[in-house]
Amino acid sequence: MEHWTALSLTLIWFLALCDGAPTTASPEDHQIAEAYLSQFYRDKNATFSGRILPNLEKELKAMQDFFGLEVTGKLDSNTLETMKLPRCGVTDVARYGHFQGKPKWKQSVVTYRITEYTSQLSKREVDTTITKAFQLYSDVIALDFKQIYNGTADIMILFKAEYHGDFYPFDGPNGVLAHANAPGPEQGGDTHFDDDERWTLRSRDINLLLVAAHEFGHALGLEHSKDPLALMYPTYRYVNTNGYTLPRDDRIGVQALYGKLFDAATSFRRQLYFFKNGYYWKKGFYSGLSMHEIKSTWPTIDSVDAAYEFRDRDISFLFKGQQYWAVKGNTTLLGYPKPIYKFGFPKYVRKIDAAVYVKSTKRTLFFVGTKYWSFNERTVQMDRDFPKTIRRNFPGIGSRVDAAFENYGYLYFSEGSRQSEYNFTSRRVNRFLLNNGWLDCY
Ligand SMILES: *[C@@H]1O[C@H](CO)[C@@H](O)[C@H](O)[C@H]1NC(C)=O
Ligand SMILES: *[C@@H]1O[C@H](CO)[C@@H](O)[C@H](O)[C@H]1NC(C)=O
Ligand SMILES: *[C@@H]1O[C@H](CO)[C@@H](O)[C@H](O)[C@H]1NC(C)=O
Ligand SMILES: *[C@@H]1O[C@H](CO)[C@@H](O)[C@H](O)[C@H]1NC(C)=O
Ligand SMILES: [Zn+2]
Ligand SMILES: [Zn+2]
Numbered sequence: 001m002e003h004w005t006a007l008s009l010t011l012i013w014f015l016a017l018c019d020g021a022p023t024t025a026s027p028e029d030h031q032i033a034e035a036y037l038s039q040f041y042r043d044k045n046a047t048f049s050g051r052i053l054p055n056l057e058k059e060l061k062a063m064q065d066f067f068g069l070e071v072t073g074k075l076d077s078n079t080l081e082t083m084k085l086p087r088c089g090v091t092d093v094a095r096y097g098h099f100q101g102k103p104k105w106k107q108s109v110v111t112y113r114i115t116e117y118t119s120q121l122s123k124r125e126v127d128t129t130i131t132k133a134f135q136l137y138s139d140v141i142a143l144d145f146k147q148i149y150n151g152t153a154d155i156m157i158l159f160k161a162e163y164h165g166d167f168y169p170f171d172g173p174n175g176v177l178a179h180a181n182a183p184g185p186e187q188g189g190d191t192h193f194d195d196d197e198r199w200t201l202r203s204r205d206i207n208l209l210l211v212a213a214h215e216f217g218h219a220l221g222l223e224h225s226k227d228p229l230a231l232m233y234p235t236y237r238y239v240n241t242n243g244y245t246l247p248r249d250d251r252i253g254v255q256a257l258y259g260k261l262f263d264a265a266t267s268f269r270r271q272l273y274f275f276k277n278g279y280y281w282k283k284g285f286y287s288g289l290s291m292h293e294i295k296s297t298w299p300t301i302d303s304v305d306a307a308y309e310f311r312d313r314d315i316s317f318l319f320k321g322q323q324y325w326a327v328k329g330n331t332t333l334l335g336y337p338k339p340i341y342k343f344g345f346p347k348y349v350r351k352i353d354a355a356v357y358v359k360s361t362k363r364t365l366f367f368v369g370t371k372y373w374s375f376n377e378r379t380v381q382m383d384r385d386f387p388k389t390i391r392r393n394f395p396g397i398g399s400r401v402d403a404a405f406e407n408y409g410y411l412y413f414s415e416g417s418r419q420s421e422y423n424f425t426s427r428r429v430n431r432f433l434l435n436n437g438w439l440d441c442y
Contacts, residue, residue: 041060105221110189131145278293355404
């Protein structure tokens with residue numbers, strides 16, 4: 001709970017407010033403002049010392065600045081209205097998108113357990129909604145979430161009103177809706193929902209998916225964002241949850257902590273290409289990084305699962321589901337797409353995870369689940385005795401491959417956010433990297 005502000009000397013601060021900033025706001029408004037600032041904008045060091053008088057005008061200015069209001073240091077009506085909006089219980093004091101020290105989960109599977117449910121939704125609705133909220137994150141980072149039903153989970157979740165076992169009792173309807181801890185041991189990641197709110201799965205009252213997704217952002221290490229379109233904006237605002245995906249600001253924030261997932265990667269005329277959803281990022285060895293829509297370069301291709309470059313013929317192959325295309329620069333060759341079964345895959349293969357051409361053996365390796373195939377580019381035939389198990393034949397790289405490419409003689413294999421630099425000759429991992437490393441300027 002360490003990032004939360006402590007309660008403090010209300011009376012003194014109330015007086016300071018009245019002295020320092022004469023306004024037309026009522027005494028009740030001043031109380032609201034004082035409580036709000038002490039809860040969300042006070043430096044807890046000042047509080048604990050017990051001697052330092054809070055600088056109310058400074059806190060008010062910080063609050064106005066955070067919400068993009070006119071920074072007057074006065075309690076005007078816009079400021080008061082913002083203070084009265086339903087919001088998250090985590091403080092806005094931090095200046096960063098991540099908590100101090102950037103705490104994050106180190107494991108690849110994070111467990112959660114719901115110990116107390118709300119009576120306003122069925123158990124099944126709560127379970128499904130919580131799963132969906134975690135999925136918003138597992139769709140864009142290499143972290144998986146698993147619900148457990150007994151014992152201690154990494155993230156313990158409960159719905160309860162008022163006092164619920166920590167120093168931050170809830171406040172009845174509206175006001176604070178929920179709060180969560182940054183990642184860590186013990187109470188780290190724990191997430192509490194105020195059961196005095198009216199939880200729904202719709203637009204009226206308080207939508208559980210949106211609040212849960214926001215709180216899990218904290219539980220994964222995200223702080224509040226000043227971007228009003230971000231999920232991590234501190235006040236609650238309903239948006240349509242049908243087909244909802246993580247807003248851009250939050251995605252970049254969480255990927256900066258955990259790395260990105262790529263659908264595919266390949267070298268391409270001495271540049272590196274990374275594919276994700278409908279986009280690709282191109283990184284030249286001497287030039288910077290640029291992002292493009294896949295369709296804008298190859299109009300018939302909207303996303304890519306796997307890709308490899310057959311440099312001997314200056315051709316690259318892009319795979320999507322059971323189809324593939326051959327491209328030369330930005331030209332798609334005639335006669336494509338073709339079915340992947342032309343390579344000799346059995347019918348149960350519905351999708352290629354990754355592919356890479358190994359120049360020294362003239363073989364293309366195709367990765368599917370925990371297995372891989374080897375295709376002889378000289379005889380244009382699949383090698384016999386395949387598929388083989390990835391873990392057994394590529395020791396150290398993991399059990400699956402999401403994306404693979406070759407660069408300066410090394411093979412690079414991604415599994416989740418972890419990438420192995422692999423020496424194919426010595427059959428050894430040279431070092432581990434984060435997928436992010438290639439795209440550090442993004
Ligand atoms: C609070 O005080 C502690 C101990 O004096 C110090 O290490 C820490 O950096 C301070 N934190 C802030 C936010 O000033
Ligand atoms: C704990 O939950 C698992 C299911 O996740 C169940 O199989 C097991 O029996 C439970 N153990 C106890 C002690 O309740
Ligand atoms: C295709 O590549 C050529 C040069 O290689 C370039 O002039 C042209 O703008 C590219 N077209 C598109 C749609 O990217
Ligand atoms: C891979 O390992 C072999 C044998 O240890 C070594 O000769 C070769 O230089 C290594 N390759 C790269 C790209 O470093
Ligand atoms: Zn929050
Ligand atoms: Zn709590």
